[in-house]
Amino acid sequence: MKRITYIFIFLAMVFRLSATDYYCDPQKGRISNDGTIEHPWKSLQEVFEQKKSFVGGDNIYLLSGNHGSVKIVGENESYVTIKPAENQLPILQSLSIGEEALASRWRINGVTIEGTQSGRLVDVSKQSMLIQIMYCSVQSIANSDVWNSENWMKNAQNGFVIDGKRHKIQFNRIKNVRTGIINRSEQTQFAYNSVNFFTESAIQTAGNDCVFEHNLLKNAVVLGNYSNSAFVFLNRNGEKKGTPNIIKNNTLRGNIIYDYTNYKRKFIGAMMGIVSFDNILDMCTFENNLVVTDHWHGITLFNVNNSSIVNNTVVDPFLKTIYPEEKRKDFMQPMGPARIWIENSIPEVKGNRVCNNLVTDTKFKGEIGLIDNNAVVGSTYEDLDETFYNWEFLDFRLKANAMFVNTSLVGVTPDLDAENARRKVDNMANVGAFEFSKSAITERNVQLMGQNSDVELRSNGQKDWNGQKSIRIGGVGDTYNGNAIIPFILPAKTNNLKITNATFSLNVEDVQNAPLCNVDLYGLLPRDGNEITLADYYEGESGKSFTARLIQPALFGGSTSKGKKHTTQMGNFNLADFMNSLYDAGYKAGDHFFLRLSHSRANIAKYSRWQISSANAEKVDLRPQMNLQLAQVEQKGIETTQKPTVYLYPSPSHLGEYQISIANNKENKPLKIVIKKADGTNCYEYVSNALVEVRMNNQYKLASGYYLASYSFGEEAEELISFNIW
Numbered sequence: 001m002k003r004i005t006y007i008f009i010f011l012a013m014v015f016r017l018s019a020t021d022y023y024c025d026p027q028k029g030r031i032s033n034d035g036t037i038e039h040p041w042k043s044l045q046e047v048f049e050q051k052k053s054f055v056g057g058d059n060i061y062l063l064s065g066n067h068g069s070v071k072i073v074g075e076n077e078s079y080v081t082i083k084p085a086e087n088q089l090p091i092l093q094s095l096s097i098g099e100e101a102l103a104s105r106w107r108i109n110g111v112t113i114e115g116t117q118s119g120r121l122v123d124v125s126k127q128s129m130l131i132q133i134m135y136c137s138v139q140s141i142a143n144s145d146v147w148n149s150e151n152w153m154k155n156a157q158n159g160f161v162i163d164g165k166r167h168k169i170q171f172n173r174i175k176n177v178r179t180g181i182i183n184r185s186e187q188t189q190f191a192y193n194s195v196n197f198f199t200e201s202a203i204q205t206a207g208n209d210c211v212f213e214h215n216l217l218k219n220a221v222v223l224g225n226y227s228n229s230a231f232v233f234l235n236r237n238g239e240k241k242g243t244p245n246i247i248k249n250n251t252l253r254g255n256i257i258y259d260y261t262n263y264k265r266k267f268i269g270a271m272m273g274i275v276s277f278d279n280i281l282d283m284c285t286f287e288n289n290l291v292v293t294d295h296w297h298g299i300t301l302f303n304v305n306n307s308s309i310v311n312n313t314v315v316d317p318f319l320k321t322i323y324p325e326e327k328r329k330d331f332m333q334p335m336g337p338a339r340i341w342i343e344n345s346i347p348e349v350k351g352n353r354v355c356n357n358l359v360t361d362t363k364f365k366g367e368i369g370l371i372d373n374n375a376v377v378g379s380t381y382e383d384l385d386e387t388f389y390n391w392e393f394l395d396f397r398l399k400a401n402a403m404f405v406n407t408s409l410v411g412v413t414p415d416l417d418a419e420n421a422r423r424k425v426d427n428m429a430n431v432g433a434f435e436f437s438k439s440a441i442t443e444r445n446v447q448l449m450g451q452n453s454d455v456e457l458r459s460n461g462q463k464d465w466n467g468q469k470s471i472r473i474g475g476v477g478d479t480y481n482g483n484a485i486i487p488f489i490l491p492a493k494t495n496n497l498k499i500t501n502a503t504f505s506l507n508v509e510d511v512q513n514a515p516l517c518n519v520d521l522y523g524l525l526p527r528d529g530n531e532i533t534l535a536d537y538y539e540g541e542s543g544k545s546f547t548a549r550l551i552q553p554a555l556f557g558g559s560t561s562k563g564k565k566h567t568t569q570m571g572n573f574n575l576a577d578f579m580n581s582l583y584d585a586g587y588k589a590g591d592h593f594f595l596r597l598s599h600s601r602a603n604i605a606k607y608s609r610w611q612i613s614s615a616n617a618e619k620v621d622l623r624p625q626m627n628l629q630l631a632q633v634e635q636k637g638i639e640t641t642q643k644p645t646v647y648l649y650p651s652p653s654h655l656g657e658y659q660i661s662i663a664n665n666k667e668n669k670p671l672k673i674v675i676k677k678a679d680g681t682n683c684y685e686y687v688s689n690a691l692v693e694v695r696m697n698n699q700y701k702l703a704s705g706y707y708l709a710s711y712s713f714g715e716e717a718e719e720l721i722s723f724n725i726w
Contacts, residue, residue, distance in 0.1 A: 019057030023085065026065035043067045044082070044092070054080045062090035062111060069094045069118065073101040079132070083109040094118035098128035098164065107132040114139050116155040121177075124185070128164035135704055136172045144176040144197060149223050149267070156199050156221075158182060162207075169193060171704040180217070183207050184236075190215060192704065192724055197221055199228070202257075206234040209249045214418075214724065216650070218258035222269025222323070230257040230291070233276035244280050244346075251285040254418040254433070258394060259293040259318065269323045270335035272297040273314065280305060280349060287311050288418040288433045290396055291338065294318035298338030298359070304368075305349040310412055313432035314338050314359045315377060317384055317391055337361045337379055342368050356408045358432030372489070373409045375431045389436065395659070397436035404431050407446075407491065411590030420722070421647070427588040436647065436661075450615035450624035451487040451592070453532075458482050461534040469617050474515045474599045474609035481539055481604055484597040484612060485524075485532045486624050490582060490589050501629040502575040504551075504567045504595065507613040507622040508560060515558040515608040517601035521571065522548035523578040524594035526587045536594070540602045548596055551575050555597070556610070575626070595624075644669060644713040648723040657701060658725060660686070669714035676708045683707070 023029070023040035024047060031046045033039035041047050044060070045068030054060070056078030063085050070092050074080075084090050093115040097103050103125075113121045113136060121138050124131050140157045141147070147155070159174040165186040172193045174180040180195030183205040194216040195202035202217035212231070220228040231252065235245045252274065259271045273291035277300070284307040291298045291314045298314035301307075316338035337360040344350060344366035352369035360377055377387055387404065389397045398405050408429035417423055417435035429435060456465040456472055460480045465472070476482035504521065520542050538545045542553040552571030567575060582593060597612070613622040644665040650658050662671065675683040683702065702725045712718045 019055070019059070021059045021061060022052075022054075023061045023063065024067065024090075025063040026067055026090075027063070029063075037061075044070050044090075048072055056080060056105065059083070061085040062088065064088045064090055067092050069096070069115075071096045071099055072106055073098060073103050074106075075102050076105040079105045079107045081107040081109055082111070083107075084111060094121055094123070096123045096125070097131055098125035099123065102127045103131070104129045105131075107134070108136060110135040112137040112139075114142065116140050116157060118157060120158045120161045120182075122160045122162075124160070124162045124164055124167060126163040126184075128167070130166050131164065132168045132170075133160075133172060134168070134170045138172055138174045138177075140176045142176075147176075152199055152221055152223055152267070159195070162188060173704065179204055181205075182234075183210060185210065189213075194218075194704075199223055201228070201232050202230045204232050204234050205250065206236045206245075206247065207250075208247060211251045211253070212255060213251065213253040214420075215255045217255065219260050219262075219265075220269065220271035221267045222271070223267060228269065229272035229275055229297075230293070231255070231274045232272070233279050233281065235278040245278065246280045246282055247276075247284070248282045249284065250281070252287075252289055253285065253414075254288045254420070255290070256418070257289070257291045257293065259295070261394060270295040272300070273338065274299045274301075276301050276304075279303065280346065281307055283307060287414045288416070289313075290418060290433045291315070292317065292394070292396065293336075293338045294321055295335050296337065296339055296341070296361075298340060300339075300341040300343075302343050303346050303349045304342060304344065304352050306351040307353075308412075309340065309342065309352065309354045309357065311356045311408065311414055311417070311431065311433060312340070312358070313396055313434070314340055314357065315384075315388075315391075315396060316360045316379075319379065319381065339363055340374070344368060353412055355412045356429075356431045358404055373407070373431065375404050375407065377404075389661075396432075397434040398430055398432065400436075407431050409489065409590040410588055419647070420724075429589075446491050446628040446630060448488050448491060448626040448628065449620075450595075451489065452615040454484065454486040454615045454624070455532050456482050457485050457532055457534070457537050459537055459539065461537075463532065467616060469614055470509055470611050471614045472609045472611050473519055473597050474517075475513075475604045475606040476609050478606055481599070482609070483537055483539075483599075484614075485536055486595045486597070486615065487532075487592045488595065488626060490526070490579075490587060490591045490593060491628070497630045499576045499579050499628050500631045501572055502567075502579060503572050503627045504575055504624070505564055505627075506597075506624045507564050507617070508556065508562050508610060509613055510562065510611040511558065511560060511609075512611070513605065513608040515599065515604060515610065517599050517604060518542075518554035518557045519597050519610060520550060520600050521552045521555045521567065521575075522596040522598065523551050523575070524548050524596055526582060526591040526593045532594075536596065538596065538598045539604070540600070542600050545598075549578055551578060551595075553600065558608075560610075576628075579628070644671075644716075646671070646673060646709070646711045646719070646721065648707075648709055648721065650723070650725050658723070665713060669716070671711065671713055673709055673711045675702075676710070677705070680708075 022035035023037045024044050025040040026043040029040035029042040031042045035041045056076045058080045060082045092113045138159045156178040158179050159177040160181045163184045167188040170191045175196040178199050179201045181203045185207045187209045190212045192214050197219045199221045217230040260268045271293050272295050273293045275297050281304045286309045289312045316336035339361035340359050341363040350367040354371045355373050357374045384391045387402045389395045406428040408431045413429040418433040421435045423429040423435045455463045458480045471484040472482050473484050543550040551574045552567050556565050615623050617623050647661040671688045673686040709721050710718050
């Protein structure tokens with residue numbers, strides 16, 4: 001009897017685990033059919049109204065026609081997939097998952113969801129888990145060109161409203177909506193989606209542990225409500241004033257944001273970029289995002305804690321634009337420039353890194369954390385022309401000879417850029433979101449500022465004058481003497497660039513009791529971090545220190561006058577040689593190194609001292625600084641030219657199109673490119689015998705997804721790259 005029971009259980013398991021293909025035809029099907037291709041069911045809406053059951057691995061194929069408003073429920077052990085049959089164009093008026101009962105492991109792939117009546121086109125409820133929605137078109141209407149402001153206010157629906165947890169929302173095209181994505185879910189990935197034309201926000205989120213990466217958000221429709229934003233963090237506490245709302249562990253990576261891509265279209269205006277006003281953002285990451293907008297809120301984050309804001313590009317090419325349709329007086333003025341604005345008003349909120357961003361403007365207020373190497377682009381069209389590859393066509397990669405190439409602090413730079421191109425090649429990386437060119441630059445001037453962690457280091461090991469606006473050297477107290485230790489950060493440079501000259505300058509504020517010796521300048525080796533120890537202290541005869549390198553003896557003496565002091569020509573040579581030796585020894589951009597100012601006589605008389613302006617001085621030009629000159633030099637064994645390279649990336653303004661960029665093909669070698677789908681299927685082959693720098697490909701449009709490309713120049717070895725299409 002037990003054996004028979006086991007057989008029945010086994011047969012039941014086999015039956016349940018066997019996947020089945022079902023078909024829905026809203027035009028010719030009948031709900032009483034068996035769902036086969038010969039006898040399809042009717043619409044998908046009726047299938048779920050009739051509570052048809054499915055098991056993991058089942059496929060539900062949709063034929064062309066209107067499948068109604070679909071409400072999906074049911075928990076699956078593996079994914080049940082709903083997708084169009086081959087060459088079919090099914091349309092859903094709305095899609096709801098998990099509204100009436102639990103739902104898990106449903107995959108919606110490649111369908112169109114369109115309507116103006118539902119309020120929300122796709123609704124994934126709190127009772128849902130592990131939902132995948134991919135390659136879908138979600139829209140209030142296919143073409144909104146004929147809509148006036150009343151049509152937009154009345155007919156634009158929300159695209160996705162997502163709750164629950166552990167979903168994947170990828171490669172969807174969302175357009176003509178009120179808000180593209182409203183997220184309240186946890187642990188969800190939103191990747192490679194495009195949101196095009198929205199009246200409120202492209203994305204709103206209040207969830208934790210979510211990733212938003214490589215989404216294209218563009219074309220705000222400004223109707224006079226002044227609340228348009230590309231990406232906004234929502235306050236889940238609503239109107240509960242005084243209750244902090246904490247959002248944790250969100251990552252925004254490689255998102256591309258454009259205020260508008262057509263100057264002549266209707267309803268253009270100033271749109272906020274990435275903003276959070278009424279929350280505490282904890283342990284969040286913002287990296288490699290491009291924000292192109294005409295609003296001062298480019299990336300504005302209030303109360304951020306232990307977060308990273310690195311290698312973003314925030315730029316405002318809409319210079320001095322006035323929007324006549326705006327009605328508020330303050331909006332009649334030019335709105336920019338777009339900036340990174342970080343402001344902390346809660347004392348416990350701190351510990352952030354804001355580095356390597358390329359911006360039009362910055363604003364920092366409160367206790368932030370590390371703020372370093374944020375490059376500011378000028379505010380003229382000439383500045384944009386000199387900096388960006390083709391900004392008028394929305395290409396904000398750096399030109400090969402732009403002053404910001406290879407200037408990123410490598411230690412805090414992400415490994416990949418906004419297009420998933422590799423950074424940190426040859427210890428070089430660009431500031432901003434894109435890592436397009438590492439071509440050698442023939443000359444460059446670089447200014448290094450002393451870090452405000454400089455200290456007055458005393459002979460008794462104390463550093464309690466740390467953080468003051470001045471530093472004392474010599475007999476600083478009754479029984480102890482002092483040095484000035486000034487940290488600097490090594491700048492980025494290529495291997496074929498050498499520092500040909502380096503000048504150190506400081507400001508002497510006061511000389512007390514005419515010390516009977518001089519102040520010598522030494523270089524200290526880099527180390528992990530910027531901590532100063534007692535071992536860094538020295539007093540005595542010039543050049544006799546065993547732990548430091550003498551750069552210039554007698555930089556100034558006891559009878560020196562007040563004011564700015566500079567290294568001499570010999571000191572400049574020694575300083576440049578010292579810094580080049582650091583690179584030769586393997587130290588890299590972002591590492592700290594130190595200059596020491598110490599008196600040249602042991603046991604100097606007490607209160608016989610110099611006082612210099614520190615890196616905390618109020619006037620920037622009084623702080624210790626270095627000015628470097630870098631020039632290209634031929635080095636044996638070092639390749640000074642880059643080999644030919646191909647870059648492929650999606651067109652920011654035309655969905656499905658993409659650009660091909662060819663760099664460093666100076667010998668005009670013939671180029672062959674083969675584009676393939678992720679499964680290896682060939683899409684097309686491109687051959688060129690001409691030198692082409694940028695090519696916008698209008699002929700071959702590609703569906704959303706991942707693609708592979710192989711290319712070769714002449715007889716060179718084939719190279720493989722991957723790219724995506726929105």
